[in-house]
Amino acid sequence: MIVKHNKNEFEDYLVDASSYEGFADELIIPENVDEIKQILKEATVKSHKITISGAGTGLTGSRVPLGGKILSMERFNRILNFDRERKTLKVESFVRIEEIANYLAGSGLFYPPNPTEKLSTIGGNIGNNASGARTYKYGSTRKYINKIDVVLPTGESLTIKRGEIFANGYNFEFCTNGGTLISFELPKVQMPKVKHAAGYYIEQNMDLIDLFIGAEGTLGVVTGAELQLLDSPEEVLGAIVFFDSHDGMFDFLSEIKKTDEIISPRLIEFFDDNSIMLLRGTIPHIPKTTVYALWIEIETSKEKSDETLTNLYLFTSQFTSLVDDTWVALNEAEHKRLAHFRHELPLAVYEKIHQYKQQKLGTDSAVPNEFVKEYYEYMVNLFKQEQLEYVIWGHIGNSHFHANILTKNEDEFRRAKDVYVDILRRAVSLGGTISAEHGIGKLKKEYLKILYSEEIIDGFRKIKEAFDSKNVLNDGNIF
Amino acid sequence: MNILVCVSRVPDTATRIIVGSDGKSIDKNGVKYIVNPYDEFALEEGLRLREKNGGSVTAITVGTDAATDVLRTALAMGVDKAILVKGDEPTDSYYVAYNIAKIAKEINPDLIILGRQSIDFDSFQLPSMLAEMLGMPSVSVVSALKIENGQVSAERDVEGGKETVACSLPCIISAQKGLNEPRYPKLPDIMKAKSKPIDTREAEKTEPKTSIIGMEIPSKARAGKVLEASDANIDEIVRLLKEEAKVI
Numbered sequence: 001m002i003v004k005h006n007k008n009e010f011e012d013y014l015v016d017a018s019s020y021e022g023f024a025d026e027l028i029i030p031e032n033v034d035e036i037k038q039i040l041k042e043a044t045v046k047s048h049k050i051t052i053s054g055a056g057t058g059l060t061g062s063r064v065p066l067g068g069k070i071l072s073m074e075r076f077n078r079i080l081n082f083d084r085e086r087k088t089l090k091v092e093s094f095v096r097i098e099e100i101a102n103y104l105a106g107s108g109l110f111y112p113p114n115p116t117e118k119l120s121t122i123g124g125n126i127g128n129n130a131s132g133a134r135t136y137k138y139g140s141t142r143k144y145i146n147k148i149d150v151v152l153p154t155g156e157s158l159t160i161k162r163g164e165i166f167a168n169g170y171n172f173e174f175c176t177n178g179g180t181l182i183s184f185e186l187p188k189v190q191m192p193k194v195k196h197a198a199g200y201y202i203e204q205n206m207d208l209i210d211l212f213i214g215a216e217g218t219l220g221v222v223t224g225a226e227l228q229l230l231d232s233p234e235e236v237l238g239a240i241v242f243f244d245s246h247d248g249m250f251d252f253l254s255e256i257k258k259t260d261e262i263i264s265p266r267l268i269e270f271f272d273d274n275s276i277m278l279l280r281g282t283i284p285h286i287p288k289t290t291v292y293a294l295w296i297e298i299e300t301s302k303e304k305s306d307e308t309l310t311n312l313y314l315f316t317s318q319f320t321s322l323v324d325d326t327w328v329a330l331n332e333a334e335h336k337r338l339a340h341f342r343h344e345l346p347l348a349v350y351e352k353i354h355q356y357k358q359q360k361l362g363t364d365s366a367v368p369n370e371f372v373k374e375y376y377e378y379m380v381n382l383f384k385q386e387q388l389e390y391v392i393w394g395h396i397g398n399s400h401f402h403a404n405i406l407t408k409n410e411d412e413f414r415r416a417k418d419v420y421v422d423i424l425r426r427a428v429s430l431g432g433t434i435s436a437e438h439g440i441g442k443l444k445k446e447y448l449k450i451l452y453s454e455e456i457i458d459g460f461r462k463i464k465e466a467f468d469s470k471n472v473l474n475d476g477n478i479f
Numbered sequence: 480m481n482i483l484v485c486v487s488r489v490p491d492t493a494t495r496i497i498v499g500s501d502g503k504s505i506d507k508n509g510v511k512y513i514v515n516p517y518d519e520f521a522l523e524e525g526l527r528l529r530e531k532n533g534g535s536v537t538a539i540t541v542g543t544d545a546a547t548d549v550l551r552t553a554l555a556m557g558v559d560k561a562i563l564v565k566g567d568e569p570t571d572s573y574y575v576a577y578n579i580a581k582i583a584k585e586i587n588p589d590l591i592i593l594g595r596q597s598i599d600f601d602s603f604q605l606p607s608m609l610a611e612m613l614g615m616p617s618v619s620v621v622s623a624l625k626i627e628n629g630q631v632s633a634e635r636d637v638e639g640g641k642e643t644v645a646c647s648l649p650c651i652i653s654a655q656k657g658l659n660e661p662r663y664p665k666l667p668d669i670m671k672a673k674s675k676p677i678d679t680r681e682a683e684k685t686e687p688k689t690s691i692i693g694m695e696i697p698s699k700a701r702a703g704k705v706l707e708a709s710d711a712n713i714d715e716i717v718r719l720l721k722e723e724a725k726v727i
Contacts (some may be wrong), residue, residue, distance in 0.1 A: 002705070105495045106509035239666065284660050306673060313666050327663035328555075332493035333513040337663065 002029040013053050013063075013070045017117070018360075020061035020443055024051070027070045033151060033223050039071060040221065041155025043472045050153075050473050052217045054124035055096065057117040059362075060441025062127065062216050066476045073123055076223055079103055087229040088146060093123030093222050100227070109229040112138035115437075116343065123222050129197050129214030131437040133342070134297075136397030137266035140195065140437070142213045144228045150212060150220035153468040156180055158220065165208040174208060184466035187459020189452070192428075194366040195398040198435040198444075198451055199478060200460050211463070216439055217474040219467045233299035236266075237308050238329035238338045242290045242322040249292045250373045252319035253396060256296075257369070262311050268397030269295040269342055275393050278348040283341060287325040294396070295342060297335075305330075342393075349391055349404050358407045361420050366400035367432035378426055379403050382419050388412065400436040424450050442476045480534035480626075482525045483588035484558065485579055485605065487515040487597040488542055488549045496696065503691045504570075514549045517594025519556075520654035523661040524624060525592050526557050532626070534589075535559040539582060541575045543568050547677060554672035555664040561675070566682025570600065573688040576608035581683065583613055588649060595620045595653045606653040617651035618644045622658050 003026060004010050010027035030036045043050045049068025056063055076092035079099070083089075087109055089100065098118035100111050114132035115125065124130070126148065131140040138144075147161045156176040165174045173183040189202040201210045212219055243249040249270075256263060271279070271293040280286055286293075300308040309328070317323040329335045353360050367375045376392070383390040383405070394401040405420065407413040424434045424447050434447045448457065461479055464471070490496065490505065491513045497506040514522075525536040537560040538553035540546045550561035564578045583591060591613075596603045603619075610617035622641075623634035626648070633644050633652060664672075704719065706712045720727045 102495065105493060108509065240663070285662055306670075309666065309670050313670060316666075324665060324667050326666035328666050328669050329663075330669070331511055331513050332491045333516065334664075336493070 001031055001035045003027070004029075010070060013056070013072060014065065016056045016058045016061055016063050018059045018061050018064075018441075018443060020064050022051075022061070022064035022066050024065040024068060024070045027072060029072045029075055031075045033149070033157065036071070036151045036221055036223060037155040037157065039069075040151055040153050040473070043069070044153050044155065044468075044470050047470045047472065049475050052123075052127075052221055052474055054094065054121045054127070055119050057120040058124060058128065058441060059364075059438045060435075060443045062439060062441035062474070062477050063124075064442060066442070068472075068475075071221065073121070073221075073223075076123070080224070082107075084109070087231075089227045089229055090224065091122055091227065092224045093126070094121045096121050097125065104229065108232055110232045111227055111229055112144055113141045116346075122225055122227070126213050126222050126225060127215065127217045128437070128439045129201070131195060131197070131395070131398075133267040133269050133295075133395060135195060135395065135437075136268055137264075137299075138230075140197075142201070142210060145209065145213055145225055146228050147226040148209060148212060148222050149224040150222055152176060152220045153470070153473045154180070160209045160212065162207055162209050167204070167206050167208070169204055172208065172211075182466055184463055185459075186463065187456045189456050189459070192366075192431060192433040192451070194368055194432050195395070195400050195436040196366070196433040197364075197437050197439050198433055198448055199440065199457070200463060214439070216441060216477040218464055218477050218479075220473070234301040235299070235305050235330070236335065237298045237300055237305065237312070238335045239296050239298075239312060240327040240338055240341060241294045241296065241316055241320065242287050242325050243292045243294070243320045244289045244322050245291060245320070248319040249294065250376075252294070252316070253372065255319070256315070259315065263298055263308070263315055265296045265298050265397065267295070267297045268395075270392070270394055270396035270401070271295070271341075271345070272392040274389075274391045275345055278352075278391060279341065279344060281348065282344050287322050290322065293341075295338060345391070345393055349406070352406050356406060356408045358409070358413055361405040361407070361413075361416050363401060363403040363420065363423055364435045364438040365424055365427035365432060366395075366398055366436035367427050367430045369399050371430045371432070372396065372399040375399070375426065375430060375432075376401065379423055382422060386415050386419055388416055388419065395436075398436065399432075421447070421450070440478045445478065448478070480528060480532045480590060481586070481588045482528060482534065482536045483583060483586065483591045484518070484521050484525045484536060484538050484553070485591065485593035485609075486518040486522065486538050486540050486549050486553055487594070487599070488512050488540060488546045489515045489597055489599040492516070492598070498694050498696060502693050502695075504694065512545070512548065514552050515594050515597045515599075517596060517598070517654055517656070519594075519661040520656065520658045521592040521594050521652075522553055522556050522558065523659045524652075524654060525590075526662070527659065528590070528626065529559075537562060537586065537588070539564065539579060541566065541569050541578045541682060550677055551669075551672050551675075552664060554675050555669040556662060557668065560678065562678045562680060564680050564682045566684070570691055571685075571687040571689050572600070572602045572604040572608060574682075574685045576605050576612060577685050578682045579605075580609055580612035582680065583609070590626070590648060591615070591651045593651070593653055595655050606651050610651050613649075613651075615649050615651050616646040617653070618646060619653045620655045621652050622655045624652060624658065 051065035053072040073094045077094040081090040115130045170186040389406040405416040491511040499506040536558040538558045539562040541564040618633040621633045625632040
């Protein structure tokens, strides 16, 4: 175990990718589960705060400490076991998404969740129920976690295997590995029926493992997990489709979801006109009359590859006169070039924010599919009305947008914040969520109240108390 | 302008390379192949020159039937013709250069462009060998190219700066990253490329000038050592740097 007391030695651990900054007394880097047990047990006895630290790629300040000790998981970085037969991979919690992808390359198997941030760790992904572009077809992290090893705030360990511990209606009662009984009641929440990562996951008769996935590290420290893998598709066809009209793109989107048998994309990512304008700076060749672009990926086989190309061409030609400009990727290197299109964007936006010296305001809201166009138009109208500079991209397949508002001064920032809240309220009133993938952390707590009543949030708090009566672990996240 | 672009089929950069059981080649199981990334700059430059000056671009590769796929990619990017010199899978640069030179003599290109190196064997030899065999000037590792009135001006990256080299046509140019931003193959062009003819020739066997004796994966970086923070450890650090790391 390594302990550092000098702030100079752990400054990097006081921030995450949101640039929100915290403070702490010391940094602890445990090297095995027993050390974590001892650290947590002592924290509970002495009532001092522990904040779990992953890769620091989060966007809501969840790993940012607000006093107490930082518990960095960085030594839990080993891939433990690859079971080809069962298609599972056992990893420690600091293994990064990129390492998992590299490890499985060429094995014929893959781990479906693919958050844009490839340096994020599996522990962080579990804490956040992370999603990615492929969530459109495959769902979020939740579906691919078979088992987790947890150390609870009391220092006891709890192994949760999917399919073993269920709630009885809205009541949980189970024992830790050491035999301590834990019981609590779940609030009766109806979660939005969209991609969702705000507050605890609650369902009648739910599996205990699902409560820990997306709990933002408030209930226990995940030290390892068994991941479920899937067979890799034989071939993947990637494409950037350019649209010369607003309606053309939204019609393409609603129709492609109905063509399941002909073209069944595994991801659909959106770039608005302002994204296109920013990208022109680094990526030449974008057709001049482009209004919007979509990045899609379709799984196919060697045998069907030609047919898929033809189908995509015929289908796309109904919605855009730029069909002949569609960019295509057929191998990994070409896919990486298309993904570059997506990854360049946040960088270009950060550069602008830096230039304007203002805080970033970015939405993470999602709405039910039938409202995707209405919701998009609602946002754009508000931005135009308030004369705010904005860039919108996102996982449009899941009707999930990242609308980034770029403000140049305090006054603009204040107006932008009102617009931001308005947009979140609109999402909730359409049956959507305020956060589809980034989570609540410390930065979005006030917005959770738009989605849930005080009573429900109190219900969440009771769950937290059942595991962490002294409120020592990841204090400030969610609540 | 008649342009010949040489392309090579190489393992995808994302592939995890495993040495095969013979210890001299890679295990091809599950390996996907791509156009050598430096050759994409060569293809793009050829296409741009054609768009500006007219003429035609021919892509050529030496290899087995499997190499057809990189020619299809070249056709999808927009080359006019594709030639497969069919033979053994190349491991010896001389064999490749000899067979390309043979075709070049037949089609008399004004300009031959190729990537600075292929990322599988990294031999760097092809441009110079071709130049020698064809008696043409060659400029390697070019990051900017201008051709006006038959005069070539090529910019090269050199240590700490750039140098500009002039020569006349016909010549050989090897492409460096930064020469251009290769275009993305477009959907209708990929579909059309599938049915375009590929001119297949028989490769001539040559006496190998080099042969592979063995192949191994580089060993992983050594694991670091963490010493507890105390003054007493300074002697230990000095000892380790001297005796183990052998850097002082």
